[in-house]
Amino acid sequence: MKAWQFEGTGRPIALNEIPDPQPGPGEVVIDMRAAGLCHSDVMYMQIGERAMPFLPMTQGHENAGVISAIGEGVTGWEVGDAVGVCPSGVRPPAGMFTPGGFAGKMVAHSADLARVPEGMDWALAALATDAGMTSYHAIIKVGGAREGMKVGVIGYGGLGQVGARAAVLKGAEVHVAETKESVWDLARAAGVSGVVADAAEWAGQSFDLVVDYAGYDTTQRALDAVRRGGTVVQVGLGQPTFTINANTILGKTITGSLGGTVEDIEEVYELLRRGEIQPAYEVIGFEEIGEGLGRLARHEVTGRLVARIGD
Structure with a gap:
């Protein structure tokens, strides 16, 4: 063969x-x-x-x-x-x-x-x-997205599109950060509440959960977006190393999700x-x-x- x-x-x-x-x-x-x-x-x-x-x-x-x-x-x-x-x-x-x-x-x-x-x-x-299972597991099983939560999805590619829609179906208020504007209409059609080019725009907006499906040194932006007691789930590995400010972890949970x-x-x-x-x-x-x-x-x-x- x-x-x-x-x-x-x-x-x-x-x-x-x-x-x-x-x-x-x-x-x-x-x-x-x-x-x-x-x-x-x-x-x-x-x-x-x-x-x-x-x-x-x-x-x-x-x-x-x-x-x-x-x-x-x-x-x-x-x-x-x-x-x-x-x-x-x-x-x-x-x-x-x-x-x-x-x-x-x-x-x-x-x-x-x-x-x-x-x-x-x-x-x-x-x-x-993979694209379905990995994204679904991260946002639903690990992140616990559900009704009443404000959820951020970084990256609306093969994984993010499934994860964002799964959270919408659970009743969460879902926001997407995606640099590729050509897919913004797809995100809106999936029921998300808002789309931005850069997750840095979410800083201080008290998200309950942010799932990073991109991993292009975007973890810090996720941490800046979640409230005290909130959670960041890291999935994407677009870069081999990330840089974060240690004090922004305090009072928050950051975890990885694999498969x-x-x-x-x-x-x-x-x-x-x-x-x-x-x-x-x-x-x-x-x-x-x-x-x-x-x-x-x-x-x-x-x-x-x-x-x-x-x-």
Whole structure:
């Protein structure tokens, strides 16, 4: 089968021919149908050899497809089942530490599978496994967004668009900070109460919660926005280091959120199925994955980029 593989820092991702995978105990093989492209893919290509346990590495951690083979000891799943794969579950994250879904097939642990609703678009099924799960988990499960809260969302990209809408659905008053004015109308259509270009404009406005999906040294602006007793949830890692003023932490909570659970994915699937979350995304062909990662690195993508794979 063909697979897009990272071969080393400074080298473009390569389309290689590799053997079809086989399932081990507790595992399944998935015939890929769609795989989302993520800024994390670009980040891992930049740090490459310092993070990945082996090279070449088949990338792709936002995956959905159809079970085509089942390993010993797997129960509750059958060949032909439509599934999404949780990238932060039992098996080390695909595309970073184990072979991912930028390929015709991939292996996943059965405990990491989420059931895809019948008829769901494969692109939505894929993007929900990371962009959906990670954003939803951060703002709902970690941040606790709910009715009566004033919530800030920094970054209205692939993650922020889902997180902001999830908080709106919970009844929160949601505000968005996003430098790309071309997506402001999308944010307003999702029900947010206000949009600004820079979260610095929120300073002193007593937010209960700010979730930073960008991570471009924006954490200080989040801390300046939340009230005493408020919470900042850090998700985005646009830069490797952040600078904050120590005294602005006092009386506030700052925490990180990484990934989520199969339950989170299935909750997002239900919101997508009902049309309550309608994320912006663009579908590309499998052969366009290399070019797509370049577009992500140059910040040329609105919403999420998802590759169609297979039938």
